[in-house]
Amino acid sequence: MIKTQFFILLVVLILAIDCVKYSTTFDQGSDNSPYEKEIWEKDFTIDWASGATERSIQTSEYFKDGYTSIRIEYPQGGVGPSEGGSQVSIALQEEDQYYMSYWMMFSEDFSFGSEYEGGKLPGLASSGLCSGCVECSGENGFTARMMWRTGGGIVLYLYHMDKSNNCGDNYELKYNSTGEVVTFTRNKWYHIMERVKINSGSNNDGEVEVWINNEHVLLVENLKFVTNGAKVDKLYFSTFHGGSTEEWAPQNTCYIFFDKLTISTEKSDCEADLSTEDTTNPAVGLKVSMILLILLFLKLLF
Numbered sequence: 001m002i003k004t005q006f007f008i009l010l011v012v013l014i015l016a017i018d019c020v021k022y023s024t025t026f027d028q029g030s031d032n033s034p035y036e037k038e039i040w041e042k043d044f045t046i047d048w049a050s051g052a053t054e055r056s057i058q059t060s061e062y063f064k065d066g067y068t069s070i071r072i073e074y075p076q077g078g079v080g081p082s083e084g085g086s087q088v089s090i091a092l093q094e095e096d097q098y099y100m101s102y103w104m105m106f107s108e109d110f111s112f113g114s115e116y117e118g119g120k121l122p123g124l125a126s127s128g129l130c131s132g133c134v135e136c137s138g139e140n141g142f143t144a145r146m147m148w149r150t151g152g153g154i155v156l157y158l159y160h161m162d163k164s165n166n167c168g169d170n171y172e173l174k175y176n177s178t179g180e181v182v183t184f185t186r187n188k189w190y191h192i193m194e195r196v197k198i199n200s201g202s203n204n205d206g207e208v209e210v211w212i213n214n215e216h217v218l219l220v221e222n223l224k225f226v227t228n229g230a231k232v233d234k235l236y237f238s239t240f241h242g243g244s245t246e247e248w249a250p251q252n253t254c255y256i257f258f259d260k261l262t263i264s265t266e267k268s269d270c271e272a273d274l275s276t277e278d279t280t281n282p283a284v285g286l287k288v289s290m291i292l293l294i295l296l297f298l299k300l301l302f
Helices: 002-018 282-301
Strands: 021-024 045-050 056-059 069-074 086-095 097-106 119-125 143-148 154-159 169-172 190-197 206-212 215-223 232-239 254-264
Touching: 086 097, 097 119, 097 232, 119 154, 119 190, 119 254, 143 190, 143 232, 154 206, 154 215, 169 215, 232 254
Parallel strands: none
Antiparallel strands: 021 254, 045 086, 056 069, 069 254, 086 232, 097 190, 097 254, 119 143, 119 232, 143 154, 154 169, 190 206, 206 215
């Protein structure tokens, strides 16, 4: 009996050692303070960051896990990463495959754009971060970000060696259960989970898979990302409006809230906990609960 228990414990320990995991609930800084590069570095190895100081705030106004989230600002008229949003390149241990996930919520007044509606959302990548309408040569990596499109439609935005669109391929997300196109509404939390498997050698055997709120919405196979032996080794926390011209600009200053970012070699680490009711604004809920407790206390006193 003791030998059996020891063997089980040993297997669990081995599996734990083999698992590579990174995670944050964006609680490392102070409420209403910039979520700067130095704060990111408490949880991750950061290659570089832009917009973190100017447009990224830790806030308890809304959150999904822990007690705060980060709020990314998209100023009215701001297009591209130099004028809106934020970008952080997170270095990961090289692996053939990773899962990543995060919670996100568009603010209630979020502007999806102007004449053109669309903007970037975080995703897995590899060194070189092939993007920006350049050719993916096999030597300059890949990016597998998400994007919002017209009216909050969500797509996989993929740079790979065989892309048909110079500025990245769009893959529509559809719920398996209903066939409906994935569309995010404002002021509601959504959970995005992505899996990327790198291709072997020069073969077309790479894969990208996506889930929304744990429901399967996309599988892309037969992809060629690289030819130089590179692995999945980046999380590209990239979010901004555009495109690069004013037609993509938000019509008003608006925000996206992000919470519980996780990257792991194990799918279970990245799956959403959907056991509780939707907590669109748990901060307000907490305040309401405190008010009710105070009223009850006053009633008991008087």
